[in-house]
Amino acid sequence: MRDLFFYDALCAAGPVMTGGNAAATPGALLAEMDRYGIDKALVRHANLPNVSAELSNRLLAEWLGGDRSGRLRGVWCLLPEQCDELPGPDQLFQRMAAANIGALTLAPFAHRWIPCRLTIGRIMDAAAERHIPVLLDDFTGRWREIYAFVQEFPDNILLVLDRSKHGPDRLLRPLLEAYANVYYVISGHWVPEGIRDLAERYGAERLLYGSDHPRFNQGNMMLPLKHSGLPLESIRKIAGETLESLLQGGRL
Amino acid sequence: MSLWETHPLARRFWEEGRADMPICDMHGHMGSLNTIYFARAEAGRMVAHMKRIGVRRLVFSHHHALFEPSFRNERAWAICREYPEILRMYVAINPHYPEHVREDLARFDAWRPFAVGLKFLPDYHQVPLSDRRYEYALRFAGERKLPVLCHTWGGSACNGFPQLSETVQRHPDVVFFAAHALFGDWDGAERLVRESPGNVYLELTALPGERGILERLTASVGSERLLFGTDLPWFDEYQAVGGVLAADITEQDMRNIFHANAERILGRDW
Numbered sequence: 001m002r003d004l005f006f007y008d009a010l011c012a013a014g015p016v017m018t019g020g021n022a023a024a025t026p027g028a029l030l031a032e033m034d035r036y037g038i039d040k041a042l043v044r045h046a047n048l049p050n051v052s053a054e055l056s057n058r059l060l061a062e063w064l065g066g067d068r069s070g071r072l073r074g075v076w077c078l079l080p081e082q083c084d085e086l087p088g089p090d091q092l093f094q095r096m097a098a099a100n101i102g103a104l105t106l107a108p109f110a111h112r113w114i115p116c117r118l119t120i121g122r123i124m125d126a127a128a129e130r131h132i133p134v135l136l137d138d139f140t141g142r143w144r145e146i147y148a149f150v151q152e153f154p155d156n157i158l159l160v161l162d163r164s165k166h167g168p169d170r171l172l173r174p175l176l177e178a179y180a181n182v183y184y185v186i187s188g189h190w191v192p193e194g195i196r197d198l199a200e201r202y203g204a205e206r207l208l209y210g211s212d213h214p215r216f217n218q219g220n221m222m223l224p225l226k227h228s229g230l231p232l233e234s235i236r237k238i239a240g241e242t243l244e245s246l247l248q249g250g251r252l
Numbered sequence: 253m254s255l256w257e258t259h260p261l262a263r264r265f266w267e268e269g270r271a272d273m274p275i276c277d278m279h280g281h282m283g284s285l286n287t288i289y290f291a292r293a294e295a296g297r298m299v300a301h302m303k304r305i306g307v308r309r310l311v312f313s314h315h316h317a318l319f320e321p322s323f324r325n326e327r328a329w330a331i332c333r334e335y336p337e338i339l340r341m342y343v344a345i346n347p348h349y350p351e352h353v354r355e356d357l358a359r360f361d362a363w364r365p366f367a368v369g370l371k372f373l374p375d376y377h378q379v380p381l382s383d384r385r386y387e388y389a390l391r392f393a394g395e396r397k398l399p400v401l402c403h404t405w406g407g408s409a410c411n412g413f414p415q416l417s418e419t420v421q422r423h424p425d426v427v428f429f430a431a432h433a434l435f436g437d438w439d440g441a442e443r444l445v446r447e448s449p450g451n452v453y454l455e456l457t458a459l460p461g462e463r464g465i466l467e468r469l470t471a472s473v474g475s476e477r478l479l480f481g482t483d484l485p486w487f488d489e490y491q492a493v494g495g496v497l498a499a500d501i502t503e504q505d506m507r508n509i510f511h512a513n514a515e516r517i518l519g520r521d522w
Contacts, residue, residue, distance in 0.1 A: 021463070021464065034254065035254060035255055036254055036255065036498065037253075037254030037256055037257070165486075165487075166287065166288055167289060167290070167486065169288075169289040169291075170288075170289050190461075190486070190487040190488055190491045190492075191291075191487075191488060192291075192292045192301050192484060192485055192486075192487065192488040192489065193291070193292060193301060193488060194291070197291055213463065214463055215462070215463060216462060216463055217461060217462075217463040217464075217495070217498045217499070218498075219255065219256075219494060219495075219497065219498025220460070220461030220491065220494060220495050220498055221461075221491065221494070222256070222494060223265060223266065223490045223491070223493060223494030223497065223498075224488045224490035224491045224494060226490075227269045227304070227305070227490050228490075
């Protein structure tokens, strides 16, 4: 789509323990992106919940190593600092830069730890200082935990989402209202004209296009964004400009 | 180039927001609900939303008629009369209120052409579809060959595959619209159609966008057995239409889903 630049904020790839159809190679994902007109994608490892963060980070780096397009960037997973499973912030960020990783995530519920300042305060503060986005995909549906996390880390750039298909406005809007660093990935926001409602109330720059590939196809949320009724300038922000800007602002 | 530039139908929707094709949304609701905020749950705003993309018909059951016994189907009929160019209704059947069922079905013919079928919600009413309390309504629908839009979900004890399978066999004259196509139990959805006496259609609310599912059902049961729906005011028409357009199926499959199947069942002018 030459009239819009799309940057997919929510995409997973790589083989999964339980099977499934995530893209096995960068080429496979890029072919799907081309089918729908997606320019770039932020990719985390699809098997992340089932394996250690150390392993999934390494596998994702290897997977991204097969990409020559420059259209894919990765998301690495955090762990509590006290067990020394990951290096400290400076070294971690250096490795991220070398591996084409642009954002962080965490899977505390799958990886069995408590997401709070006590466990990851140091790395989260470093991520806030360097403007590195943190994707809260493992928190999906756990709104109490999202609230607690956002309250504890208000200076971090936090990307939240919903997968329930049950319009989350009552749960989401208080966060958008109170926390300027919370961004919402619209992959599951199937609410009629809900993209426009949120953008008009909280600003288009708070919303990010994301597909939640491979659960959803990447074309799924493109048409409702294109015909959201928002001005083209706002649509451009949501489609990809804001995420591109956030990732460019990260200082690894 | 992307499908939005190369696929004729997708291109029209992408560029113009609509196409020269009617859309029959076979699964809608209306009105507020306890667990969710709806900004567009009243008829006027819903109709405005649908007209943007070219919905020709929405068949809905009012949330309040399903969830609040004092709200009767006649009020939904009155709403249809305000928007005759687009709204049609399913008469909501609550098996806990058999006297309401009999009273409302006695008025069904008077509510035509707006009333086109019945709506069952077994999971929420907590009465399995195989329960005898649905029999009166099922016989009524069978005598008139009416569609019954029945909520279904994979693994449900009230409206999963076993209940649907038994009921569609027992009522071959009822046209069953399996809402959500037994979501998640795709094997069951396929069996339901294949083993039925030809009286089952899979209604697609919540499916468009799920990667690969429309392709699978189209290949297994045929697009002639699929119906478009959105649960409006739950889901955006552009999301659901976009989900169908984004599937790797033919344009004829899409047209079957969007309108041709509904027209074959209910006529071209209903």
